[in-house]
Amino acid sequence: MSKTTLMPMQPRVTQYGIAPENLKMRAVDLAGMTSILVKELFPGIPDPVYPGNEVSVIREHATAAISKVDLSKIKPGDSVNILGSHHGFTLLGGEPYAEVLRTVRDIIAERTGTQDIRLRVGVGLRFRESEEYIKRFELDKYFDGKAEGIAPVDRPIVIETEIGALYGLKKAYDAKWIIHTHNSDVREVHFHRQVDRILKPFGMSYARIETRSTYHHNLGPRGANFIARAIFDSPLVQEKFIAAVILQVSPSGIIGIDADNDIYRQNERITVESLNHYGRLVRLLNKIDKCIAVIDCPGPIPYTFAGGLIFANFLSANVDPFDLDLPLTPYCFFAEMAYNRQGQPRFPGVPPINPSMKAVINNYSFKGYPSSFFAEQTPTIVVGNEMAKLFESCPQNPEYMKHAVVSKDLESAVKFAQKIGDTDQIIVFDGAEGGINVSESLRELMTSKANEVSEEVKQDLMPKWLRQRNVSNRA
Amino acid sequence: MKIITTLAVVDPDKCSGCKTCYAICPVLAIRMENRKAVIDEGHCFGCNNCEQRCPEYAITMVSRSEPRVVEIHVNRFHPDAILDLCISAKFHPEQVVCFCTGTRAGEIAAAIMDGAKTPEEVSLKTGARTGCKVLCIAPILRLLYAAGITPQKPDGIQWCGNTPTLWDISAETMAKYASHGFCFDLDKNFLEANLAYELGKGENCKCQKRP
Ligand code: SF4
Ligand code: SF4
Numbered sequence: 001m002s003k004t005t006l007m008p009m010q011p012r013v014t015q016y017g018i019a020p021e022n023l024k025m026r027a028v029d030l031a032g033m034t035s036i037l038v039k040e041l042f043p044g045i046p047d048p049v050y051p052g053n054e055v056s057v058i059r060e061h062a063t064a065a066i067s068k069v070d071l072s073k074i075k076p077g078d079s080v081n082i083l084g085s086h087h088g089f090t091l092l093g094g095e096p097y098a099e100v101l102r103t104v105r106d107i108i109a110e111r112t113g114t115q116d117i118r119l120r121v122g123v124g125l126r127f128r129e130s131e132e133y134i135k136r137f138e139l140d141k142y143f144d145g146k147a148e149g150i151a152p153v154d155r156p157i158v159i160e161t162e163i164g165a166l167y168g169l170k171k172a173y174d175a176k177w178i179i180h181t182h183n184s185d186v187r188e189v190h191f192h193r194q195v196d197r198i199l200k201p202f203g204m205s206y207a208r209i210e211t212r213s214t215y216h217h218n219l220g221p222r223g224a225n226f227i228a229r230a231i232f233d234s235p236l237v238q239e240k241f242i243a244a245v246i247l248q249v250s251p252s253g254i255i256g257i258d259a260d261n262d263i264y265r266q267n268e269r270i271t272v273e274s275l276n277h278y279g280r281l282v283r284l285l286n287k288i289d290k291c292i293a294v295i296d297c298p299g300p301i302p303y304t305f306a307g308g309l310i311f312a313n314f315l316s317a318n319v320d321p322f323d324l325d326l327p328l329t330p331y332c333f334f335a336e337m338a339y340n341r342q343g344q345p346r347f348p349g350v351p352p353i354n355p356s357m358k359a360v361i362n363n364y365s366f367k368g369y370p371s372s373f374f375a376e377q378t379p380t381i382v383v384g385n386e387m388a389k390l391f392e393s394c395p396q397n398p399e400y401m402k403h404a405v406v407s408k409d410l411e412s413a414v415k416f417a418q419k420i421g422d423t424d425q426i427i428v429f430d431g432a433e434g435g436i437n438v439s440e441s442l443r444e445l446m447t448s449k450a451n452e453v454s455e456e457v458k459q460d461l462m463p464k465w466l467r468q469r470n471v472s473n474r475a
Numbered sequence: 476m477k478i479i480t481t482l483a484v485v486d487p488d489k490c491s492g493c494k495t496c497y498a499i500c501p502v503l504a505i506r507m508e509n510r511k512a513v514i515d516e517g518h519c520f521g522c523n524n525c526e527q528r529c530p531e532y533a534i535t536m537v538s539r540s541e542p543r544v545v546e547i548h549v550n551r552f553h554p555d556a557i558l559d560l561c562i563s564a565k566f567h568p569e570q571v572v573c574f575c576t577g578t579r580a581g582e583i584a585a586a587i588m589d590g591a592k593t594p595e596e597v598s599l600k601t602g603a604r605t606g607c608k609v610l611c612i613a614p615i616l617r618l619l620y621a622a623g624i625t626p627q628k629p630d631g632i633q634w635c636g637n638t639p640t641l642w643d644i645s646a647e648t649m650a651k652y653a654s655h656g657f658c659f660d661l662d663k664n665f666l667e668a669n670l671a672y673e674l675g676k677g678e679n680c681k682c683q684k685r686p
Contacts, residue, residue: 125607127527152609153499153524156635162648164639195656213613214638217572220662223641226652324656327665333610337571338669346569347672349665370574370607393536395522396575396606398478470654 004034009093009305009431012298016126016366018386023364025410027294027428028437036443037435038252038307041284041450045277048253050096051433058096058254062103062245065259069243076113079175080242084121085205086149088183088247089133090299092433096254097183098137100247104181105143119147120172122205125396126300126368127151152209159237161230167208168231178240180263184270185249186278187303189321190312190329191215194275195225195469198246198267202237203228221327221334232263246270250277251308252434268471275322275465280450280457281309285317287449291425291442292417294361294410300369301362302331304429307436311429315374318354320461324468330354336373343376353377358421361413362387362404367394375403379420381413382406476546477576477602481521481536485512489533496525496534498631501604503595520545520598520605545602549585560584564614564621565642567670572614575606583618593626594619594634613638641666 005028011020027033038045049057074080082104088097105117119139121130130149134140139147148171155170172178182201192200203215203225211231215224231237244263248256248270260266293314297304302312313321315331328335330351338350345352359379367390374380382388382404391400407413418424426439438446466472483504485496492510504518505525512533514525526534549557549568561568561580568581578601586600594615598604604611616637619626628634641663649659 125609127524151528153528153632155632158635163644165636166638167635193656208635209609209612210616210635210638212609213611214640216610217613218617218638218640219644220641220659220666222656222658223644223662226644226657226659229652229655324658327658327661333574336574339571340569346567347669349669370610372577373574393481393538395481398476398480398576398606469656 005437006035006432006435008428008437009297011364014132014298014366015128016300016368017298018364018390022384022386024384025363027296027363027410027426027430028432030411030414030426032424032439033426033428033437034440034443035432035435035437036446038281039434041446042280042454044454045250045252046255048250048255048434050254051092052253055095055099058099058257059103061257062100062259063107065257066104066107066245069259070261071108071111071242073242074108074112074114074177077116078112078114078177079116079118080108080114080177080179081172081175082117082119082179082181083172083201083206084119084181085201086121086123086129086133087187087205088181089130089137090303090305091183091185091247091249092253094133094137097247098133098139100245100257101139101181102142104179104245108179116175117143117146118175119143120150121148122169122172122201123149123151124369126366127153150206152207152212156208157236159231159234161234163226163230166211166214166227166231168211168236169206169208172206173236173240176240177242178237179242180244182244183247183249184258184274185308186274186282186313187310188312189278189282190316190332192225193222193324194271194322194465195222195324196229196267197274198244198263198270199228199232200225201228202231207231216333221329221332222324248273249308251281253308271469271471272466275462276457278309279322279461279465280453281307282313282317282321283453283457283461284446284449285309285314286320287453288317288356288425288427288442288445290356290358290421290423291427292359292361292414292421292423293357294363294414294426294428294430295365296363296428296430297365298431300366301371301374302369304365305431306427306429314357314427314429315353318356319351322461322465339373358423359417361410361417363410363413367391368396370396372397372399372403375400379417380404381417383410383413384408476544476578477520477605479521479543479545480539482516482519482539483514483521483525483534484537485514486533486535487511489531491531493530495528495530499524499528499633500631501595501598501608501633503629520602522605522608524608545600547582547585547589547600549581552585552588556588557581557584560587560618560622562670564617565640565666565670566614566618573603573606573611576602578603578611580614580618583615587618587622587624592619592624593629595629
């Protein structure tokens, strides 16, 4: 690793990935790699409180934020479910989110006198992922054995909403009260479009298969975001909801904790903050004319990180995903369903997967997310037989390897990708903190475009984005 | 199309008989015998659902000696009938509904025309819902209901019920939230325009003539 590169996120032992010892080389160790800090690109993005400090800083911020929250409804002996998602643990190694959960638990116990405090952590499409995090951060002990991962196929509860019956996970709602504990990074903007982003887990992490499937099929690419609001506003949730505690994230790291009894007020604040901070970096990805993307991070392909963004953000960077006038982002399930058997869009208006991405190298990632579409749409090179076998064994990826080639090692994969792509610009999704590992040439390009992007966001895009969401800049 | 490469195997010594696996298998391949789970090998679609939820970690996935392919051939059925059913459920026949297996709405319609009366029977005929097990239940239920079938629930929690679509949301609700960025009207126009694109019947039905 050169002095100018950033430490990538370490591989971890999981049933969804190859054994860490089988990861032979990290992209950051390729010749000619350097990095670019988010702060160098956008000095206006606030300094993170973490990394840069001990994790105890998270407790301090959480304690201060929750001190303003009314917990008076909770009485001694009442049951309280702290609801979380696997997403939080994927940030900066997971410890900040784990500390938020511990702090929320301690404050509830201290301020209300109740001891019946449970942790319920939802998952995406890898049903034991949260269970793995609970063990790793010893949250089962911290919660006196009352910490559980909950999956979308688990026991249901009917939730009557303004638009009809939807289905939640019984275990999420089996306490008298609930506290929603989430993270604010922009993440799945291709799905949520920064509309009610803070509410999303009510329609996803805490929801059954029927509700999640409804989100991805029944309400349209923008309208789908109403699902979470419909559930949140339901009598069932309203009767139980106490507050939301949000780990505030910017592309440079954790910037604080936001806690509130009023989730809509909080959502507006975070919408402004996210559009402002992440909007710039997302738009900067748009300025990359051609490059090779290397996936090298402990996470499923679309959820691998670079500079606080995820790979899915790059898949859709050829459009402005925040612009609600645009019906589809290039990657979302409403887009994927629009392709014919030849891999072509069936109708006009389906934006292609980011064409500046000339090749993708999958050096290290997890199975357990339908990813065949990505390999079908972009030349894909998988490094090593272990990774190839991992994807071949995944019921969610029966065709992924059909569209990919296998390379013996990372260096040969890069050489091959450079021939296909005719570019030496490389971006690495390796979960490095506070910046992005890139090739020298890409560093130059990104640095040269940052000011222009900042101006574009400030002058033109922010006013439009806020207007489209009926959110004021003073939120 | 589903290519089944793995198979679930129960360790009876670890099985506590809790029935979790039995209650969630999307193709009903698990039965309980003497308070132990028993998996029908020939029937298992290798979806990992039971293995991922067994509280005792009693189930492991093993490779099948021979992969098994499950698919339904749409051209066994009259294209107009497939089209009518898809359109009545507001799907384009070529629209992908299961992202793991690449199953399209027309294939689900074909399975229904082939006699499938429940999501489980649809899965058995198409392989849909045996990848992630999450994303495609709503379209399967929509197509079954559109065919006039009220599917009978299995003795488990494989699915709960049909859920709303954009076309079920009242004008009043849409108007109430119009300014919040949900873009209901725009999405409805977009989906309907795309539904209509290239569609026609009989001679004009381009979508059904594709390979
Ligand atoms: S889920 Fe596991 S413990 Fe429960 S019946 Fe099935 S195999 Fe046995
Ligand atoms: S749940 Fe899936 S893996 Fe388990 S027996 Fe049923 S089909 Fe096989």
